[in-house]
Amino acid sequence: MSIEFAVIGGTGLTEIEGLEVIHREVVHTPYGEPSGPVTHGMIEGKRIAFLARHGYTHTIPPHRVNYRANLWALKSLGVEKVVAIAAVGGITPEMQPTRLAIPDQIIDYTYGRAHTFFEDGLTHVTHIDFSHPYCAEMRTALLAAGECANLDVVPRGTYAATQGPRLETAAEIARLERDGCDLVGMTAMPEASLARELGxxxxxxxxxxxxxxxxxxxxxxxxxxxxxxxxxxANVRALLRALIC
Structure with missing residues (x-):
């Protein structure tokens, strides 16, 4: 049975309630070790994979996550679709605490992170189109799942990816808002662009x-x-159940 999709869990989500664990698999990659073993499981009759971005004991800070190893590991297992969960700060008025949002854009403020697979042993320089950083098909599925679960989901927003692990100053947030950002977090990049590079x-x-x-x-x-x-x-878990159904 093929993997329906993978979930990358962020802060607050180190396991999925109701997941019947089949096995956990240690995956070695050319880019080092992922954040932990990939958990294979069944939920609502469908097979999914789960990986805790910060490790299963939540000890890996955002700037030290091996994003390349995590995405490469999932791809090597045959994963084609990924739902990434991220805890963020709200900037604009509709992004109030506890709400869920499905962002559609990113501005990258990170630095010093290994951010591409296309750097060594190339036969030609490779670029990717990143105009729309999130997969439209998966965004549509998440929004439909939110509606099905009667959740108050914000359907779009621009995610400011900052370096961390410290939180931002008030002046930095004011700048992000002037830049057009609605949310601020520390893990959207390079995770999203690496996923795009892997297709x-x-x-x-x-x-x-x-x-x-x-x-x-x-x-x-x-x-x-x-x-x-x-x-x-709790709302995320309801969203994932609706997505799986």
Whole structure:
């Protein structure tokens, strides 16, 4: 049975409720070790793969994730579609904590990350079209699943990918908003572009964990983020169940 799709879990999602685990597979890649073994499982009669982006004990910070190894491992197992879950900060008014959003654009502010497969042993220089960074087919499927599950999903948005692991300053968030960003997170890049290089149908479900710096009068705390992710990730699980059905 082929893998229906893979889920890359972000902060707050290190396992999928209701997943009947078949086995866990350690995959070695030319780009080093992935964040952990790939979990193969069944849910609602369909086979999926799961990989925790930050490791199953959540110890890998966003700037140290081996994005190339993770995507290469999934591709090597025959995966063609990927749903990436990401915890983010909300910048614009509709991106309030606990809401889900299916972003359609990215602005990359990261640096120093291994961001391409096309660098060594090439017969020619290779470019990819990245005008629309997320797979339209998977975005449509996620939006339909959100409607089916009666979830309040924001259908689009621009994701600002920052370096981390620190959170941003209020001035940086003001700049991101001037740039047209709706959400801020630390893992969209180079994950999305690497998926495109491998020909994977890749889309993201962003879970708003907190208001970004300067968007609320209160200081951002890890307790706040954790509490919002409890609700947000419950919605993600409902979305994934609807997507699988």
């Amino acid at each position: 994977l149908c890749y889309a993201s479900c962003a879970v708003v964990a907190n208001w970004a710096a300067g968007k609320d009068s209160e200081e951002i705390t890890m307790d706040e983020i954790r509490d919002n992710l409890i609700t947000g990730m």
